[in-house]
Amino acid sequence: MKDPAPAPALWLLDTLRALRATLKRIEVEEVACLEAIHPDYRDSARNLLHFIAFHRHAHPGLPKALRQRGLCSLADCDAHLLASLEAVITALEAIEGLGPSAGGRIQLGGPDALEQHCDRLFGALAAAGVAGIMVTLPAEAAERPALVADLLEAGMTIARINCAHDDPEVWGRMVDALSQARVITGRPCAIAMDLAGPKLRTGQLAPQPAVIRARPPRDRMGRPTQPVRILVVPPGALPRPQETQAVRLPARLSRAKRLKRGNRLQGRDASGRRRTLRVVRRGPDGVLLLQAEKTCHFTSGLVFRQRHGKARLRIGPLAPVSGERLLRPGDVLRLTPEPDQGGATLPCTLPEVFGDLGLGERVLFDDGRIGAVIRGVSSQEVVVEVTTAQAGGSRLRSDKGINVPDSELRTPALTAKDIEDLAFVTQHADMISYSFVHRESDIQTLRHCLEEMDRGDLAVVLKIETRQAFLNLPRLLLAAMAHGAPVGVMIARGDLAIECGWEALAPIQEEILRICAAAHVPCIWATEVLDTLAQHGHPTRAEITDAAMGARADAVMLNKGPNITTTVKVLEGIMARSASDRSDRNLPLPTCLAFRSNCEPDDQLP
Structure with a gap:
């Protein structure tokens, strides 16, 4: 089948000029938003608005029409959309022998802005063009500075401490071990500390006899x-x-x-x-x-x-083990904040979210291995019916994650424990990883706390791990840009896959990469990167490919494992070979961006 004839030049010019007008119009409509942005980020915020307007209004046949005439398809220009659009219009006018239209010359500045923001967030980490490597420190790092030194020698540039585990005493020993390792190796390394956030989990089930x-x-x-x-x-x-x-x-x-x-x-x-x-x-x-x-x-x-x-x-006496529930499709459970009473009840944390749940919404347990639907809701309990489990039943144990992807939770991202932990974090961390951030008010709350602690300059990484956060990402970035402190984004693919569906994860992570490129915000690729290698010493082919894809981000995160030092070396080699692909964050967007402006999508063009 032959390709259709190239689009008429006048139609193409009219389409491009209309897009240019749309990009300029959103600046006017969002002038209050832009005025609230810190000067260091204003150009980046403006380009993010251009990106949103462009992808809401661009005709789906535009890239092909441009390629047919030997012009840039604008698919590689997320970091400087308006300038690239002006250049394409100028080139098409020259090809057709038409006079230049009113537009104006705009300087390309996207890549330089992203590099500057990476330097501010990560510091001088690695050779130019090579992504940083973030490693979750195991608890044993608190007692073994040599292990941390080995990680630095292998290529670690950011040490991650998860505040959901251990306590300030252990974190302090980790920080001391890192300081010693820096002296031993002479290598720089930033410290990122994860706030635990309001994680919904199963409570402590009644212990059962050990076997x-x-x-x-x-x-x-x-x-x-x-x-x-x-x-x-x-x-x-x-x-x-x-x-x-x-x-x-x-x-x-x-x-x-x-x-x-x-x-x-x-x-x-x-x-x-x-x-x-x-x-x-x-x-x-x-x-x-x-x-x-x-x-x-x-x-x-x-x-x-x-x-x-x-x-x-x-x-002799055997220490009791954590309890469990064997769940089958059709079983009915009562989620309650009360201690385990056995039978059909299931204790859970964070009962304050009960009021945000609705009938028919999904509840997923243990990384989505068990699925259920809400059949009843009150302030004291939630009744769910199990819909997905293994044929012979699936075992659910204490302290397993619970996801509610269909519900819009109003729970603040910053918990009382997080505020308490900030006393330590602000004294030792170079950046904070903000868990379960959903809306702009979450960012304002954290920034207010940091300013009260005289650490308003502390960098914040927004962990995108829920459907709400993904859909609201442009507004989250704009809210973060209102402050002068460095900002980054982490694609927390574990919870994100459960919330949005496994089949949607690939396009979603690509979309997040592109939004971050448009905003000139550093992006961290996280969750289960080379996990089989870290745990068992041998990588799978699929995870090698995944790590190479992740090298397009500005940093890649590894979780702990017995073979973590080898894993860091392998990842460094993969990223060095894939460094040329880091700016190529340009696959088609799968969904409509969750950004509200006065612009409405253009009518479908011929």
Whole structure:
């Protein structure tokens, strides 16, 4: 099928001139907004308004029509839209032999502005054109400056401390370890501290008895290859180093001196099945090595007696484990702020959001693994019906995240705990990561707190992790630009994917990159980057590609893991090779930008 004929030149010129008028008109309509912007960000805010107006009014066939005439399609010009539009109009007028229209020459300044804002937010981090690497510090970093030094040598340029975990004492030791590592390596490194924010989670479920499972190793056919070894450790005894691979079982022995190699202890395990434990060795300190041919489940208080003898083994106290609920489709739950009462009730944090929930809205548990729909709401409880779970049921445990993507929450992003944590954060952090920010008032509240603490200059990174925040991103940026302090954006893809749907994540993260490019605001690509490599030592092909895509952002965040140092090295190599793609944030926008102005979309052009 042949491509359609190029659009008429006059239609194309009229379309471009109309767009130019629209971009200039939004400046007039939003003059009050622009006057409120700090001078350091006014040009960036103006370009963001141009970007919004352009994508609300541009004809969908415009890029193709421009390419057919050998002109710039304007797809790569988010950082300087009006200047690029003027240049294209001038070029088309010259091609058609028409006189220049009233427009005016505008200087391109987008890339330089973004570089300046990156320098202000991140400091002198890396070689020009290479994105920064943010690493979440594990708790062990508080005790191991050498680990932090290794991360710096590997390429870490921003150390992230999550205030949702640990406490100021531990954070202080992390900061000290980083200071020592900076001296050791001679490398600079900024500190970013995450405020916990108002996270909705399941409460503490009633604890349940612990179970220790001893299972014989099996071959690929499922047949036991050898008995499982069980190390019975009386109170106060220590197992021998060579037996650390055996299943350790705290227990009390009576008349254990009667036990000899080959003797058998019999009883019923936690499943009620009869099991036999054969004695392999009895040590002088009372430690007993047993073996079993079949899988055994042990709980506190179980008793095994010597066959044809008087020795007895009683399983000692086992620390209770967190409770859980086994949920199936069709189950009905009552969410309540009260302590766990078992049955169909489920305790949860943040009951103040109950008033923002409505009938028929979705509730997602544990990173979206369990889905439910609201069937009833009151100030004291929310009744939900489980709609999505595994066929055999899904287990829901304490302290698991709850998302309500269809609800518009009015809960402030800054909690009482966050305000308390700010006393430490403002003394040690180079930037604050602002969790669950939704609306402009959230930014104003945080800025007011910082000014009261004489840290109005502290940089703030807006974590975009909810549907509300994504839809309101342009207004959030404009509100942040009203202050002179550095500002950035983090694409928190974990909660964002749950809130907006997995299938929508790819276009949404591209849209956020483009909005940030238009606003000349540094952007951080976060959540599960090279996570398999960090946890298990081997990356997947998909996450290598994801890391390369993330290199288009101005920084990439890694979460902690046992192989985090290697992961930082790999990411640094990927980003160095992908550095030329960082400015290419220009895929088609999938949704209508959530920005209200007096401009209305143009009628569809021929």
